[in-house]
Amino acid sequence: MDLSYILNELGEERGNYFNAIAPPIIQSSNFTFPSVDAMRNDMHYEYEKHFYTRGNNPTVEILRKKLAALEGAEDALVVSSGSTAMSTAILANVQQGDHIVSVSKPYSWTYRLMTDWLPRFGVTTTFVDGTDPANFENAIQPNTRIIYLESPNSFTFELQDLAAVAAIAKARKEAGQEIVTMIDNSYSTPLYQQPIALGIDLSLHSASKYIGGHSDLIAGVICGTNAMMKKIFHAEYMTFGGIISPQNAWLMIRGLRTLELRLERSSQSALQVLAFLENHPKVKHVYFPFSKLHPQYELAKRQMKACGGLLTIALNTGQIDRVDAFADALQRFLLGVSWGGHESLVFPASVSFSRTTDTPNANPDNFNKVRLYIGLEDPAVLIADLAQALEMV
Structure with a gap:
């Protein structure tokens, strides 16, 4: 079938x-x-x-x-x-x-x-x-x-x-x-x-x-x-x-x-965004199963046909306000949860921390992660948006 x-x-x-x-x-x-x-x-x-x-x-x-x-x-x-x-x-x-x-x-x-x-x-x-x-x-x-x-x-x-x-x-x-x-x-x-x-x-x-x-x-x-x-x-x-x-x-x-078409578009765009983010000095790490830097890359290739558009970055900062500033500066990514629609989304882990009352521990990875969903927009537009927002880090 x-x-x-x-x-x-x-x-x-x-x-x-x-x-x-x-x-x-x-x-x-x-x-x-x-x-x-x-x-x-x-x-x-x-x-x-x-x-x-x-x-x-x-x-x-x-x-x-x-x-x-x-x-x-x-x-x-x-x-x-x-x-x-x-x-x-x-x-x-x-x-x-x-x-x-x-x-x-x-x-x-x-x-x-x-x-x-x-x-x-x-x-x-x-x-x-x-x-x-x-x-x-x-x-x-x-x-x-x-x-x-x-x-x-x-x-x-x-x-x-x-x-x-x-x-x-x-x-x-x-x-x-x-x-x-x-x-x-x-x-x-x-x-x-x-x-x-x-x-x-x-x-x-x-x-x-x-x-x-x-x-x-x-x-x-x-x-x-x-x-x-x-x-x-x-x-x-x-x-x-x-x-x-x-x-x-x-x-x-x-x-x-349109599931097949949407997945293909999101997946291919995510690979372009991945290539940009993995070479950016303001990005400490990128989490994506089909990244060759992912520790389980071979397993991902073996049991998955491809990835969709969901990836996470760890920003190269130890300050919550810089993580917030990055997410707020994005213009083509909407702040929101979930994924899988036509729109690109950003979900910062820092939302779980209060900028005034929480004191993050010495490991910034508790709050510096930002999940990105790459939707159906032109990937060049999304990359340009990420580039300008990363200037806030």
């Missing part, structure tokens, strides 16, 4: 809706039935049938088929946010007394779930340096049920060897211990990294990023086997109700049309 077919054709039965090129938004909360028998039958097969939009909706169903195919998965569920995808997938696979092994420095709300919420219910987490697969192996306990990955992470872009971690979990399964491996794949998208093909069980996304692509929706994705998707659907998905609206599902289908 080729990429163009997935993005533009798969799941779209145009003959059912007037041969319209764009699928309709089925903005209906529920669906009617010709008889009690028909209603009874569909109620027991809500995963496949259209009974109530909190379960399955025709517009969302088109999107599910496309996302599963992009990930090389059997099926997918689309939820209300990336955090919902993460928490739903985790809660579906633990019970009281279980244990999780997680990569260190996961997304902040993932970390909060594991440290603030799950312990209330007797679920504990061990965080490990994911750059060495042996750290996952060594942290596994008899009650470990999940290995949680985020590769690359979304600030300093450490990677995990996905095939090696999957092999560790597989060996444990053969020995009788069931461990589910899951990854936050938001940085790479299914186009640039396919964890399921490398043996990972569940691939999760914040679809608010590249998949939506226009900074106008919040959504999340869970991809995996039919059996796992049905398990989640009939329990956590239906119980917590963290669904996506038909309108947002339609916007995501629209976003998928």
Whole structure:
């Protein structure tokens, strides 16, 4: 199944809706039935049938088929946010007394779930340096049920060897211990990294990023086997109700049309920006998986097709006000969180520090990092903007 077919054709039965090129938004909360028998039958097969939009909706169903195919998965569920995808997938696979092994420095709300919420219910987490697969192996306990990955992470872009971690979990399964491996794949998208093909069980996304692509929706994705998707659907998905609206599902289908083109543009522009930044005296270090200076460059090339437009720089300064001045001086980068839209963004780590009350420790790397998202603007314009802002450092 080729990429163009997935993005533009798969799941779209145009003959059912007037041969319209764009699928309709089925903005209906529920669906009617010709008889009690028909209603009874569909109620027991809500995963496949259209009974109530909190379960399955025709517009969302088109999107599910496309996302599963992009990930090389059997099926997918689309939820209300990336955090919902993460928490739903985790809660579906633990019970009281279980244990999780997680990569260190996961997304902040993932970390909060594991440290603030799950312990209330007797679920504990061990965080490990994911750059060495042996750290996952060594942290596994008899009650470990999940290995949680985020590769690359979304600030300093450490990677995990996905095939090696999957092999560790597989060996444990053969020995009788069931461990589910899951990854936050938001940085790479299914186009640039396919964890399921490398043996990972569940691939999760914040679809608010590249998949939506226009900074106008919040959504999340869970991809995996039919059996796992049905398990989640009939329990956590239906119980917590963290669904996506038909309108947002339609916007995501629209976003998928240009996903390949947007990623290519952002990725190629980022490489030009990278070349400029790595040779600038005001930049101490650049974090980017496809930089030849990245310590895991070879691993990145092996398990990722390419990078998108997200990179981080460490400014050559020990003063918070200089970091702030750099970010404030940028004119073509908007100050904001997230990434993956048409607009270039800047997110300085210094925002977590008060210029008047915090005293950074002797290591300036606690606050001198600035994450940049390279959007769809002319890269020459972005480089010129970075050059003038770096004069503030």
